Amino acid sequence: MNTDTKQILTSDGIPLEKSLKKAERVNKIKAFLLVAPLLLFLIITYISPIGDMLTRSVDDKMITNMLPKTFKAMEKWDGQELPPEEVFASFLSDYKILIEAQTQGKLTQRLNKEKNGFNSILKKLKRKMKSFEEGNTKEQIMLVHKRFADVSYWRAIKRTAPPYSIAKYLKAVDMITDENGSVVKVEENRRIYVKLWIRTLEVAFFVTLFCFLMGYPIAHLLATIPMKYSNLLMICVLLPFWTSLLVRTASWMIILQQQGVLNDFFVLIGLVSDDNRPEMMYNKIGTYVAMSQILLPFMVLPLYSVMKTISPSLVRAGKSLGGTPFTTFWKVYFPLTASGIGAGSLLVFILAVGYYITPELVGGASGTLISNNIAYHMKQTLDWSFASAMGLMLLVGVMAIYWIYNKLVGIDNIKLG
């Protein structure tokens, strides 16, 4: 292009390019202002809580600030045998300062979480230390309780020294840093999380599969039968969707429990004997049944909206070209619904991975998932940093699934309607 092409000017002498940019800028600001409330809303309710979760899951500064002298004295200690006098003395002086500020309770709670048994010995130390004599702190502290003479308690204190730690993430996969600093598996009778992660994925996968197997024919029927029937059928799909989750879960409890409706029916028709009723509730079966029913509409609706757009003439064309009904379905119809299957499966799977209330109510011991354990740590142990760590892992997991899906199928292929 010729470089000295004259600039096009607008009627008031400003270059057109500039004037256009100006007009566009105003539009851009307007557009931004329009989305600003939503953006703000997202930042406040979504981004910042996730950020908070992230910092909470690794932040361990509180205790670092509470025992500054102790940790300094511990730097030289190798953790093999009981720490030297210096460590005991600095611990006592740190502890004294905390007692004066009346914040020693927080230390007790934090250390008791690191290793159980600190609670009572620290309280005992608080009572006994008033009568301590100058010097020889190590002996005097060790006399307070035999646990103070146990090196593993001092190692536990040392473990809490760094202001940031990934210990919670390790714990979430049943790992722990041992005395030598290497990462090892926790003892057998405390391993639980790997089991729960696998179970969560397993339940989510099978619930998705069941929803697909049940939802596909329904959606097909909905899309192909005449309008006046399909509307009625649609209401049958939507009505449970509009019913409260708790109500639906509770109804499943009534139906499936051992003395429930279904079992009564089985006994009535002589399928099972009265004292040998099968267990369908408070275990994995209950979780599968209730969750599949509750999540079914999330599969049916995307499938239906995709199937609705498939012209019936395509199937007819396939048949007229000599295909059997199965070949026509498999070669023509099924590939056309793939985008709906993708959307439905992704929706159901992601919802199922984080499901909480249904497994809590109907899952019993063998049907509870990782989300129930997150709630347990939020509510019972108050170990919020651990709950945050698991929550984040769940989030990252879901994002990974999304990413894999995008790589394999392509997210643009998803169709919700």
Next chain:
Amino acid sequence: MKKISKLLLAISFVLSITSSAFAVTAVSWGGAYTNSQKLGYGDPAAKKLGFPINWVDYSGGLSEITAQKEAGAITWDIIDVYAMDTINGCDEGLFVEFDFDKDFGPAPDGTPASKDFFAPMPSKCAVGNILYSWNYAYNTDKIGSKKPKTIKDFFNTKKFPGKRGIYKGALTNLEIALAADGIKPGKGGANIYKALNTEKGVARAMNKIKALCEDPKGGCVFWSGGAKPPELLVSGEVVMSTGWNGRFFNAQMDGAPLAQVWDGQGLDYQYMVVVKGGPNEADAMKAIKEMMSTEGLAGSAKHIAYAPFRISSLDIIAKGEPWYKDGKTNMLPQMPSAKVNTKNYFLVDPLYWADNGTELGEKWEAMKAGLK
């Protein structure tokens, strides 16, 4: 018309604000228990003091109040908590520390409050409310001709096949497992806690529960709310269930065919705390003084079979028998502290649970998750 409805809306809004500003919010476990507290001492205290006391339900634990404090919006004034939680909450600085003789009135005969309580408090923030029991019950219509009598029978699936209702957490389950496994509780359960202080003892208790839950003739249904055990028993979902004696008693009074077994019961105390920096701390202190008085505590026993924490309250009940609200049931034999019920029992040790609760909880959850 529109104007009037707007006005009404405004008035109700103002009213709700002002009434909540005066009211004291008390939080408890719901159901028959909260009902006994509200009717027994909540409402009389509110009437006397001239401000309402609102009752809110929760399912235990310190998570809600901790969250309220972190968010800087505390809405609870008084909470009914486990002993272990008073210790932990007091440490965290969540609750007000009491000066017992100053903050609570003396007994009618002049005994100062601190001498009138059944037992020493587990922390300075706790005031004793009731003495209750973790015992178990069965459905008399469905159990058959043989009746369970001991804690061993609870674990005996050969003699009594069927599922068992069990508390969702480790608390008291480990104790009864050891009691049923042949450890004599000793004075207040000292032998049991001595055993539980060793790894071997804990493993032994866990295995006992695990065996019960995995037994094809047994099996476990875990309960969390106090209303659930009677419900599980009445519906026939389980043959026996542990639970809180007051809930069983109230179900019995409502006509449910239940019978309680007191052998190997876990005696436990329940406490009240006042939230530090709560919305209405000054009134809350007045309210708790009134509610935890001799008459107040005796009043709640009119509605549920829990023993009041004050010795002087028992005298009132003894004089007033039949004390139950129906006017014909004697209350004292129904209490967990009654002589006939305390032949073989243990006292739930709050210090043990405050020390070991998290670790045992982890092991317990791991055991539960691994159940077949």
